[in-house]
Each structure stands twice: as C-alpha cells, then as structure tokens.
Amino acid sequence: KRRDYQTLFQSIEKYGVNKNIKFVFLGRYGHAHGDGDYIKQQILHLNVQNTFLIWENFIPVPLFYSMIRNSDYILPLIHEEDKSGSLYKNQISGAFNVAVGYQKPLIIEKNISDKFKLNEALTYNKSDLMNMINQLPQHDKNNFYQDIKWTFDFQRKRYLQSIGITLPNKT
Numbered sequence: 001k002r003r004d005y006q007t008l009f010q011s012i013e014k015y016g017v018n019k020n021i022k023f024v025f026l027g028r029y030g031h032a033h034g035d036g037d038y039i040k041q042q043i044l045h046l047n048v049q050n051t052f053l054i055w056e057n058f059i060p061v062p063l064f065y066s067m068i069r070n071s072d073y074i075l076p077l078i079h080e081e082d083k084s085g086s087l088y089k090n091q092i093s094g095a096f097n098v099a100v101g102y103q104k105p106l107i108i109e110k111n112i113s114d115k116f117k118l119n120e121a122l123t124y125n126k127s128d129l130m131n132m133i134n135q136l137p138q139h140d141k142n143n144f145y146q147d148i149k150w151t152f153d154f155q156r157k158r159y160l161q162s163i164g165i166t167l168p169n170k171t
Helices: 005-015 036-045 061-069 083-087 094-101 110-116 126-134 152-162
Strands: 023-028 052-055 106-109 121-124
Touching: 005 036, 005 126, 023 061, 036 052, 094 106, 106 110, 106 126, 110 121, 121 126
Parallel strands: 023 052, 106 121
Antiparallel strands: none
C-alpha cells in the first residue's frame, strides 16, 4: 500500500511497455496488507507477465541485494497526490537509501524530486510515467552520484560532525 501501483498500470495501459524494460518488485506480495492480488490481476489483464518479476514470499537477502546490484534504476512509485505521497511527507522510502547506497539513479515524480532536492534522479510527470520509462537511455553509472557529497569521506565527516566529533585535518 506504500506504492502507487495503480498509476504504473494505468500508464502501461496508455503507453505500453518496451520489450527491453523489466520491473522487479523486491517485496513479497503474498501478505494480507499488500496489493498483491491487484498487482497479479493487472499483470494478467495487461498481458505483461514477461515484464514483471514478483515474489509471493520472503526474498532471500543475497538474492535481494543481487537484484539491486543488477538493476539499472530504482522506481519508488511514490506520487505526491496519492496516499503513497502523504505517507512520505515526514519520512523517506527505503528505496532512497538503497538507490544512494548502490548508486542507482532514482526514477521519481518531479514534485517529489523537487521537494527532496534529488539532483541524482530522473524525473517524470505522473501522467507520463511509462512514456518516460520507455525512452530511458542505456544506463551509464558515470552520469550519477558524481558530486562530492556522495563520497564516503564527505558522508563520514558530516555524520561525525552531527554527533560532535571533529576529525583532524589531513596534511
């Protein structure tokens, strides 16, 4: 319920999905509080079974991280005017942390990107989600996370400063 799957499937119905695009939903759909039934129903309805990889049960941790490493982009499916957007008014999605940790570009609604100042994100307007995804360039990791703020040394220094520890200057 934390993702706007409805917008994704409506956009697929409107624009279709290129054969080179694969969606990997790295969460189990087989639980009572999720959208699993809706997701399976839409995949069948739109005849896009070969486009989606989903799991009914828990995903083993090594497989989860392997899928992240082998992904080109992270798509949180959070939209400002959806309940997914209201949930994340005061918190961030774990997808943001995964994207930064693995230096994968986010594909995110422009309004959300602007709010969080996500310069490393590819943005779209909600009504054009699949139109944008279908036009994605070949992934080039050298185009993302090049700013000094993404380096380990910078992050370490900021963290230590936030807890009152100052590192000596290197000479």
